[in-house]
Amino acid sequence: MVEPTIYEISSNGRVGFRFPESDVPRVDLPDRLKRSDLPFPEVSEVDVVRHFTHLSTLNYSIDKGFYPLGSCTMKYNPKVNEAAARIPGFSATHPLQPIETVQGNLALMYGLQEFLKEISGFAAVTLQPSAGAQGEFVGVKIIKAYHQSRADEKRTRILVPDSAHGTNPATSSMTGYEVVGVPSDARGNVDLASLRDICDETIAGLMLTNPNTLGLFDENVLEVIEIVHQVGGLVYGDGANLNALLGIARPGDLGFDVMHFNLHKTFSTPHGGGGPGSGPVAVTQKLADFLPAPIIGIVEEATEDVPPLYGFITPPKTIGRVKAFHGQFGVLVRAYTYIRMHGPDGLRKIAEHAVLNSNYLLSLLRHRYTLPYDRTYMHEFVLEGVWADAPDVQALDIAKRLMDYNFHPPTNYFPLIVREALMIEPTETESKQELDAFATAMLKIADEAHSTPALLKEAPHNTPIGRLDEVKAAKELVLCCWLPEQE
Amino acid sequence: MNTPKNLKYASSDEWVLIEGDVATLGVSDYAQDQLSDVVFFETTVAVGDTLEKNAIIATIESVKAAADVKSSVSGKVIEINEALADTPELINSDPYGAAWMIKVELANPQEAEVLMDAEAYAAFCETRGH
Numbered sequence: 001m002v003e004p005t006i007y008e009i010s011s012n013g014r015v016g017f018r019f020p021e022s023d024v025p026r027v028d029l030p031d032r033l034k035r036s037d038l039p040f041p042e043v044s045e046v047d048v049v050r051h052f053t054h055l056s057t058l059n060y061s062i063d064k065g066f067y068p069l070g071s072c073t074m075k076y077n078p079k080v081n082e083a084a085a086r087i088p089g090f091s092a093t094h095p096l097q098p099i100e101t102v103q104g105n106l107a108l109m110y111g112l113q114e115f116l117k118e119i120s121g122f123a124a125v126t127l128q129p130s131a132g133a134q135g136e137f138v139g140v141k142i143i144k145a146y147h148q149s150r151a152d153e154k155r156t157r158i159l160v161p162d163s164a165h166g167t168n169p170a171t172s173s174m175t176g177y178e179v180v181g182v183p184s185d186a187r188g189n190v191d192l193a194s195l196r197d198i199c200d201e202t203i204a205g206l207m208l209t210n211p212n213t214l215g216l217f218d219e220n221v222l223e224v225i226e227i228v229h230q231v232g233g234l235v236y237g238d239g240a241n242l243n244a245l246l247g248i249a250r251p252g253d254l255g256f257d258v259m260h261f262n263l264h265k266t267f268s269t270p271h272g273g274g275g276p277g278s279g280p281v282a283v284t285q286k287l288a289d290f291l292p293a294p295i296i297g298i299v300e301e302a303t304e305d306v307p308p309l310y311g312f313i314t315p316p317k318t319i320g321r322v323k324a325f326h327g328q329f330g331v332l333v334r335a336y337t338y339i340r341m342h343g344p345d346g347l348r349k350i351a352e353h354a355v356l357n358s359n360y361l362l363s364l365l366r367h368r369y370t371l372p373y374d375r376t377y378m379h380e381f382v383l384e385g386v387w388a389d390a391p392d393v394q395a396l397d398i399a400k401r402l403m404d405y406n407f408h409p410p411t412n413y414f415p416l417i418v419r420e421a422l423m424i425e426p427t428e429t430e431s432k433q434e435l436d437a438f439a440t441a442m443l444k445i446a447d448e449a450h451s452t453p454a455l456l457k458e459a460p461h462n463t464p465i466g467r468l469d470e471v472k473a474a475k476e477l478v479l480c481c482w483l484p485e486q487e
Numbered sequence: 488m489n490t491p492k493n494l495k496y497a498s499s500d501e502w503v504l505i506e507g508d509v510a511t512l513g514v515s516d517y518a519q520d521q522l523s524d525v526v527f528f529e530t531t532v533a534v535g536d537t538l539e540k541n542a543i544i545a546t547i548e549s550v551k552a553a554a555d556v557k558s559s560v561s562g563k564v565i566e567i568n569e570a571l572a573d574t575p576e577l578i579n580s581d582p583y584g585a586a587w588m589i590k591v592e593l594a595n596p597q598e599a600e601v602l603m604d605a606e607a608y609a610a611f612c613e614t615r616g617h
Contacts, residue, residue, distance in 0.1 A: 470550040474526035
């Protein structure tokens with residue numbers, strides 16, 4: 001049954017609490033400040049509690065079930081992260097406190113910078129960006145600042161492969177660059193011949209997602225980076241898919257110049273609506289001076305008896321501050337906790353199991369779904385959600401039907417280079433039983449697509465609300481049940 | 488799939504109608520079918536603009552994807568279909584008629600000759616599946 005809105009529950013005159021008798025003289029507001037049409041819901045305390053408790057049980061979340069949302073790395077978030085973030089020494093501090101009184105916080109941030117440097121193979125890190133997209137923006141601003149610092153003004157274009165993350169072209173465009181697409185070859189790698197053709201001295205850089213959004217590691221990554229470097233461009237690494245590489249390969253060693261991390265993906269901090277996100281950026285030594293200010297550093301070295309004093313350092317050619325205070329501190333505590341809980345060997349196991357789970361799941365599905373690139377995949381893979389002998393069914397219908405089997409749908413219609421794309425990322429946190437259950441549902445849906453397509457076209461059937469009208473949702477942008485009158 | 492014989496087609500799925508030195512542009516039936524329900528249309532050029540070949544002239548958003556529309560010819564924009572922004576669903580229902588997007592005065596009429604005819608375009612779409 002659909003839960004009514006809080007306005008529908010409202011009953012005239014009902015209240016949650018009563019104000020005590022006023023002990024000051026009553027003053028009437030002037031008429032011009034009064035209005036009679038503000039429809040606050042009139043409800044009791046228990047009405048509110050039951051309404052929102054019921055709504056919360058309708059939510060689908062990683063704590064409730066499998067969430068194979070490709071490219072989003074919806075891994076389980078261990079509860080120890082939450083316990084650490086709630087330690088009063090972290091949760092009850094203020095970013096404007098004198099640094100001497102928050103040395104624990106600063107030591108944690110410094111330690112996280114050092115961990116991320118080691119994991120990625122870079123020389124310096126900022127923790128400021130508040131999401132992956134802002135991390136990208138910071139990274140490309142740094143590329144721009146680097147070229148400008150050398151009076152190299154002719155570079156006006158950024159290359160973005162067609163298998164890149166959707167935010168990459170947006171980032172380049174927002175930073176004032178012209179976006180130039182680079183096609184993929186038949187194996188899903190960057191097409192080297194096209195790349196060579198496009199590369200010249202107007203190229204500021206290339207934004208590369210590796211593994212890419214097909215879930216494929218670019219087999220020519222070293223050559224791709226070399227081609228861009230040869231014309232004086234820099235290479236940006238989109239770290240959204242870092243989960244596949246942890247402890248195995250380091251973007252800095254591969255020749256990337258700058259990258260961002262998604263702490264809310266790779267390092268198990270809350271994600272999606274639960275965020276906030278966090279998108280630290282790492283750079284090579286030659287770009288370190290351009291990082292946003294401040295970064296965390298040691299301002300007084302340790303002596304025999306006294307630990308070092310951590311504080312704020314402004315890089316000499318900084319692009320400036322990109323976030324109030326010092327990033328999403330509570331999220332940084334969670335990511336730090338996750339890294340400490342696993343250690344170097346544990347992080348490598350995460351990547352190994354993420355890749356193993358993905359290929360295991362693919363092996364169960366590939367005989368019923370078309371796989372556009374026949375290769376071994378990394379942490380995710382992309383199938384075509386369409387069959388020639390079931391012409392009515394599309395990827396969207398498969399995604400909707402999965403909800404009837406109590407699974408969150410995978411990413412669909414992305415990447416654009418695969419028709420009717422279904423991008424599936426199981427992550428390392430799922431058991432064989434969970435993967436088997438998901439595969440069973442996917443195979444059953446493939447059968448239904450051929451025997452009873454209407455079942456898919458009208459799905460979902462078992463959710464509180466059935467198939468939503470996506471056209472109406474996109475065109476009639478009225479989210480509110482009541483709008484103030486326009487004057 | 489419908490591919491009218493009197494039109495020329497680009498590999499990026501735009502159609503062109505050549506009448507004298509004026510070209511009318513839109514997107515093909517195949518393109519609208521791939522996009523599915525179109526919910527937004529916006530031209531990115533104005534009457535009087537000079538277009539280079541392959542310049543982006545409009546953006547389409549559907550419930551599945553966003554796509555740029557390119558001009559497969561060069562020339563000057565002489566007319567824009569203003570109604571399409573309010574009724575983008577015409578791109579689904581009448582891609583070759585009411586959903587024309589812009590008219591261009593051709594700078595180089597020979598350019599259209601390299602585009603595909605209806606038969607070649609239909610075959611090209613066939614190779615990409617449906």
